[in-house]
Amino acid sequence: MESKLAFSLYMAFKKMQIQFGNLAEQMGLDPAPLSALLKLWRQDGLTVTELGDKLFLKASTITSLVDRMERDGLVRRERNQEDRRVVRIFLTEKAKNLKEQFPGFEEYIQDKIKGHFTEEELETLIKLLSKLESSL
Numbered sequence: 001m002e003s004k005l006a007f008s009l010y011m012a013f014k015k016m017q018i019q020f021g022n023l024a025e026q027m028g029l030d031p032a033p034l035s036a037l038l039k040l041w042r043q044d045g046l047t048v049t050e051l052g053d054k055l056f057l058k059a060s061t062i063t064s065l066v067d068r069m070e071r072d073g074l075v076r077r078e079r080n081q082e083d084r085r086v087v088r089i090f091l092t093e094k095a096k097n098l099k100e101q102f103p104g105f106e107e108y109i110q111d112k113i114k115g116h117f118t119e120e121e122l123e124t125l126i127k128l129l130s131k132l133e134s135s136l
Contacts (some may be wrong), residue, residue: 045088
């Protein structure tokens with residue numbers, strides 16, 4: 001049962017990654033910048049460290065991601081006036097406008113699985129996945 005659980009979770013995760021990649025591609029983005037935009041749409045002005053923590057990325061990886069996003073006109077960096085070591089990431093107008101085109105990954109996935117689960121099954125699945133997440 002244990003190996004079947006791990007394998008099933010892994011396969012579901014990989015398929016979710018593919019769906020997220022498809023959605024990002026439809027928006028003209030790679031998955032990593034879209035993931036960062038999702039976090040910044042919820043809370044603009046995160047520090048580089050906070051954004052990296054939310055995305056589970058190492059410092060070097062988040063720095064290169066922010067570099068790319070800045071180059072593509074999606075974000076701008078701003079040093080904190082009180083502590084110049086702290087750099088905050090802010091959305092540009094281009095990135096804010098992209099949000100209007102974004103259907104929302106939650107809605108996108110729900111549309112994909114519509115008809116495969118009852119409402120009760122979805123509620124149970126969400127509860128079980130939350131329980132799993134908190135236990136790991």
